[in-house]
Amino acid sequence: MEKRQLRIEVLGTSFTIQSDESAEHLARLSAYVKAKIEEVKGRYTFADPLTIAVLAALNIADDMFKSREGKELPGTGEEISNVAERLLNRMDEELLDHTPIDDEPHIP
Numbered sequence: 174m175e176k177r178q179l180r181i182e183v184l185g186t187s188f189t190i191q192s193d194e195s196a197e198h199l200a201r202l203s204a205y206v207k208a209k210i211e212e213v214k215g216r217y218t219f220a221d222p223l224t225i226a227v228l229a230a231l232n233i234a235d236d237m238f239k240s241r242e243g244k245e246l247p248g249t250g251e252e253i254s255n256v257a258e259r260l261l262n263r264m265d266e267e268l269l270d271h272t273p274i275d276d277e278p279h280i281p
Contacts, residue, residue, distance in 0.1 A: 178190065179196065179199040179200065183206065183226075186222075190203075205233075213232065
């Protein structure tokens with residue numbers, strides 16, 4: 174199988190990754206790692222790049238272990254519930270703001 178390469182930049186360092194996986198898969202992995210790093214950077218703004226990388230790696234390992242154990246990953250179920258609730262609230266607000274047209278026939 175042909176090796177694919179993906180160049181990513183993380184914490185100011187450029188890496189080239191080689192893999193048999195698809196380019197899409199590599200891009201998803203890269204995006205996931207970058208998101209975890211940004212999450213850690215947001216919480217620990219004072220931390221140096223090595224500390225951020227290790228904390229992000231621990232978070233990723235935690236996600237992997239929970240996934241293998243069949244546990245729900247943080248943010249998945251709760252996040253979906255929150256989004257659904259916000260959408261329902263917005264729909265309710267829009268319906269309340271809607272003024273019905275009075276010249277439509279009313280059926281008793």
